[in-house]
Amino acid sequence: MLDINFSPFPNLETKRLSLRQVKANDADAILSLRSNDEVMKYIPRPYLKTKEDALQLIAMFDDKIESGIGINWGIYFLEEPEKLLGIIGYYRMKPEHYRAEVGYMLFPEYNGKGIVSEALQRVVEYGFKDMKLHSIEAVLDPENKGSEKVLIKNGFVKEAHLIENEYYEGRFLDSMIYSLLNK
Template sequence: MLTINFTPFPNLETERLLLRRVNENDANEIFALRSNPETMKYIPRPLVKSIDDALEHIAMIDAKIDTNEGINWAITYKYDSKLIGIIGHYRIKPEHYRAEVGYMLLPEYNGKGIISEAIKEVVNYGFNEMKLHSIEAIIDPENFGSERVLQKCGFVKEAHLKENEFYEGRFLDTVIYSILNK
């Protein structure tokens, strides 16, 4: 079985981006991301209602890193430490050499290729450092922007699950995309 260790925390770099550990100084940006109905539109989770909620979310991210259950990075430009989004490996299944990638971006940064650039680096880390065999992304079937990004990054559609999640009184479909370590 896969052994995963996120200590020391791995900062990642791309041409334009630095992916670093999320910290308490990012609380305002985490609040902006997770309290915005538009950025949360395709994520069936409750909206964050306060800075304290954002700090709790950061503490949850830290706990998962500390226990090697998941890893999230703050997406920043190299020249500016301000968090503009988050990306990470969730629901790591070491016994299956598989993890789920997830990401969010502040709306003013959409359409600049930031998520594609970050995904490629996080996938590279997953395959080369974590030794994963496959990485999945689970999206809302209406999230066409995310679908295009995943396809651009080499992910292929594996499944469309009908009404497999229940949230706020209704059943939701999910689509699974994945990429294999060749």
């Protein structure tokens, strides 16, 4: 079984991006991200309503990092280190299976610029090399064609299409699972 430790916090960089820990001073941006209709369209989670909600979410991120059960990075341009573009992270860890679920969200104005792909490549590299994962999965709404395209572009393959496997706000939703193996 994997023994995962995120201390010290692993700040990551790419050619254009800085991936670092989300802090309390990012609360307004997190609130804006998690209350944006376009961002949340395919994510069956409650919208954030207040800055306090955002601070509680950031505290939950911190708790997961400290306990080694999850990690989230804020996505920032290297040249604009205070402007949050989105978040990416490992949300559901399965250390006994050497597997984790990756997820991400991005402000709509940054879609189509290769940002998620660039961040995903670095987070996948960290997952395989540093966390010693064997596989990484992504769970998405079948209607989320943009996310599906990013995953395919980055070598993920479709494992499953689950029919009405999740109940949210009075209706049953389908999910697709894509995965990538550490070769």
